[in-house]
Amino acid sequence: MASPPSSPPAPKKLKMSTTSASSADEADPAAVPPTTAEPNRRRYKRRKIAIFLSYCGAGYQGMQKNPGARTIEGEFEEALFHAGAVPESDRGNPKRYDWARAARTDKGVSAAGQVVSGRFYIDPPGLIDRLNSLLADQIRVFGFKRVTASFNAKKFCDRRRYVYLLPVFALDANAHPDRESVVASLGSENELARCLECSERGRKVFGVMGSQLKGSKEEKISELGRDENGRPAEIQTEGKTEVLATENELGEGKELDSLSNLESAEVVIELENEREANGTEEQPVSKNKASTVEEEPESVVLLGSNEEKITGTASTYIYGDMERESFNRILKRYVGTHNFHNFTTRTKAEDPSARRYIISFNADSVITIGGIEFIKCEVVGQSFMLHQIRKMIGLAVALMRKCAPEALMDKALRPDVNINVPTAPEVGLYLDECFFSSYNKKWKDSHEALTMEAYAEEVEEFKLKHIYSHIASMEYKEGAVALWLHSLNHRNYPDFRMEELKKENATVETEVDDLVT
Numbered sequence: 001m002a003s004p005p006s007s008p009p010a011p012k013k014l015k016m017s018t019t020s021a022s023s024a025d026e027a028d029p030a031a032v033p034p035t036t037a038e039p040n041r042r043r044y045k046r047r048k049i050a051i052f053l054s055y056c057g058a059g060y061q062g063m064q065k066n067p068g069a070r071t072i073e074g075e076f077e078e079a080l081f082h083a084g085a086v087p088e089s090d091r092g093n094p095k096r097y098d099w100a101r102a103a104r105t106d107k108g109v110s111a112a113g114q115v116v117s118g119r120f121y122i123d124p125p126g127l128i129d130r131l132n133s134l135l136a137d138q139i140r141v142f143g144f145k146r147v148t149a150s151f152n153a154k155k156f157c158d159r160r161r162y163v164y165l166l167p168v169f170a171l172d173a174n175a176h177p178d179r180e181s182v183v184a185s186l187g188s189e190n191e192l193a194r195c196l197e198c199s200e201r202g203r204k205v206f207g208v209m210g211s212q213l214k215g216s217k218e219e220k221i222s223e224l225g226r227d228e229n230g231r232p233a234e235i236q237t238e239g240k241t242e243v244l245a246t247e248n249e250l251g252e253g254k255e256l257d258s259l260s261n262l263e264s265a266e267v268v269i270e271l272e273n274e275r276e277a278n279g280t281e282e283q284p285v286s287k288n289k290a291s292t293v294e295e296e297p298e299s300v301v302l303l304g305s306n307e308e309k310i311t312g313t314a315s316t317y318i319y320g321d322m323e324r325e326s327f328n329r330i331l332k333r334y335v336g337t338h339n340f341h342n343f344t345t346r347t348k349a350e351d352p353s354a355r356r357y358i359i360s361f362n363a364d365s366v367i368t369i370g371g372i373e374f375i376k377c378e379v380v381g382q383s384f385m386l387h388q389i390r391k392m393i394g395l396a397v398a399l400m401r402k403c404a405p406e407a408l409m410d411k412a413l414r415p416d417v418n419i420n421v422p423t424a425p426e427v428g429l430y431l432d433e434c435f436f437s438s439y440n441k442k443w444k445d446s447h448e449a450l451t452m453e454a455y456a457e458e459v460e461e462f463k464l465k466h467i468y469s470h471i472a473s474m475e476y477k478e479g480a481v482a483l484w485l486h487s488l489n490h491r492n493y494p495d496f497r498m499e500e501l502k503k504e505n506a507t508v509e510t511e512v513d514d515l516v517t
Contacts, residue, residue: 046119049144056138056466063105083130085120102153102434108426113433117153142455159435165374172317178489331361339415344385349415370472394422404496
């Protein structure tokens, strides 16, 4: 007969709560993940979890880890190791702990509702606090939830919702027009006002249109001269007064690139010559700034770089019901399953991955950040390719500004047509939320639903503090969208005239046939 055990069996460890509680009650300071070097310390088990986080993409080369580049994933993996969630043996090898991300964001793109998964040591309590203490302020972890052993954040994500904050003035064809449109409109009833703020600098496409002019601010100011008070001299062209203000005069958060002002003056000379060639008369230039404003109340003095102040008629564009209906009509043409090979790079039309399903795309609301009005463009889809959303926004803006006919949209979605589609700046785009509807429905009786509802207030606070403020700041200081608008012309995108050229060719062919017969 077997003798009874000398001591009672150890009590079964209770399953840890699936919430993201970070309380350190009863935490053992000596307890760490097991390692071969420390076999006597308390041992913990790895748990499969989904982690919810937000980040601002400024200064990062995207989400996915890339050797030699600063990425969100690279810093987060290091934080997991130093927080005790990953052992030394698995450091730098995410496959060892089943790492997966719900969405992969590009360079400069932010995320408000990103989800990653893996097998981590969640004990001792306080993992979330340890992670946040190791990460930069622009990366914030909100919590984690226990998931099934087979869970994968990428494969189990049903839908992804992205938001693009587009300045309202981007839809106004009169705001930041390209140089060709301005020249073509001279002398007409709908003459466009030149944008002295960024006309020459903005119409150049980096890497395509050639190099920028070189020279420091002081060199350019010295060429223009200063007045008796030592202030930069004024540039007066066509009744418009432009002031070169220094950084101190503008105040904190405002800069003025004097190089762009000099370039603008050079553009004025070119336009004046073109006016003479077209036989149009030049308006007399006023020598007094006050009288200039008196005679032309609509003119605006440029004081800060990237403010919505355009020499000429100030923008009065309003995103009203008619504009909202037109913009939504264009965006809804993306809804459904289409071949988006023209909306990405390095993907051919015959590649099955070029076919994507867009569930919804709308732009119904307007929010104001830092005095700038932004249209909130929300797109929901199963998955997206590289640059796809930015190109979808880029083409939609071009159609709204009448740079191309709406019929070009149908051509761009055809697999047998190759079109160069403009790419909107990355700064306005962010991942809003990832959805796991099928998973939540299947495992609702045993696991918590994977949603951002529990962290809604924290996420909104993070968006206001880091994501929204960054988007407004980039537009205010650098004019990210304003400069991009100058590139929307037929020279950079000859495909904008595809339908027009086809009609011209058809007319020529008809005339030739008539002559032959």
